[in-house]
Amino acid sequence: MRVCIYGAGAIGGFLGVALARAGCEVSLVARGPHLAAIRENGLTLLQDGQRETVRLNASEDPAELGPQDHVIVALKAHSVPAVAEKMTALFHDGTSVVTAVNGVPWWYFHGLGGDLEGTRLESVDPGGVQWDTLGPERAIGCVVYPACEIEEPGVITHQDGDRFTLGEPSGEKTERVQALSEAMRAGGLKAPVRPRIRDEIWVKLWGNLSFNPISALTGATLEQICRDPETRAVARAMMVEGQTVGEALGVKFAIDVDKRIAGAEAVGAHKTSMLQDLERGRAMEIDALVASVQELGRLTGVATPTIDLVLGMVKMRGRTAGCY
Known part of the structure; x- marks a missing residue:
């Protein structure tokens, strides 16, 4: 081969x-x-x-x-x-x-x-x-x-x-x-x-969609995002919106949103790939991880207000840093 x-x-x-x-x-x-x-x-x-x-x-x-x-x-x-x-x-x-x-x-x-x-x-x-x-x-x-x-x-x-x-x-x-x-x-x-490979894609995307842009905007690790009530709430809202989009496309989520957040918290003081890219001055995967879900939401008629808000901010963060 x-x-x-x-x-x-x-x-x-x-x-x-x-x-x-x-x-x-x-x-x-x-x-x-x-x-x-x-x-x-x-x-x-x-x-x-x-x-x-x-x-x-x-x-x-x-x-x-x-x-x-x-x-x-x-x-x-x-x-x-x-x-x-x-x-x-x-x-x-x-x-x-x-x-x-x-x-x-x-x-x-x-x-x-x-x-x-x-x-x-x-x-x-x-x-x-x-x-x-x-x-x-x-x-x-x-x-x-x-x-x-x-x-x-x-x-x-x-x-x-x-x-x-x-x-x-x-x-x-x-x-x-x-x-x-x-x-x-x-x-x-x-x-x-x-x-059902798309189900697996979404379970990983679920976390990337939320934790990656939040970490790029705040500089926080997974553990910090999950343990702070305010950033945790933002991540959870993004994930709930993402789940609604996925389910509108026929995706089946094997775990619930709180278990997915708990799994991310258990990873500990880990910097997401988007935060690492930002710190190193490299292009961030904003479109594949976040803008794509917004686009899927529009295709399915599912509102994504929290995703839209965070996406707008992380795009600007990327532009000002020369990473988008």
């Missing part, structure tokens, strides 16, 4: 090492000092006190890597449209595109059925670039749970978690998604295939 990790950062690098361990022919699309270090020294994973280094074909130009069976996209959502055309150099007729990306995926209304079948989401796929270039029929959903960091160029530290939930947009258990799941499991990961 030939697998290309497009965006071999912390999560992408972790996946790359695991799939190489499983015997897959893995290649990486990376850039800058990280790419240079991978080419010179290999890609190193630090996990459970062990150090594992693999030598993988890596390039900034996907055209150098050849056709793949699976392309796993591990970029920030807002980075994907700009590289969609380059990604096609990795395709053969049966290549899948696995979206290991936070937020509402661009293919959300492919294979869902109903009145909104085929609807394109401007917030996550401006102009339908990904839909037209990559093709929704190639998409496999992937919900990412592990936490990893780039320790230094070429070196990934695994902090927590080993689950990547997979699912076809149609809910089918196809040969391609089962083969990918088996390869990931052979590499030491948990990779269940779910018939």
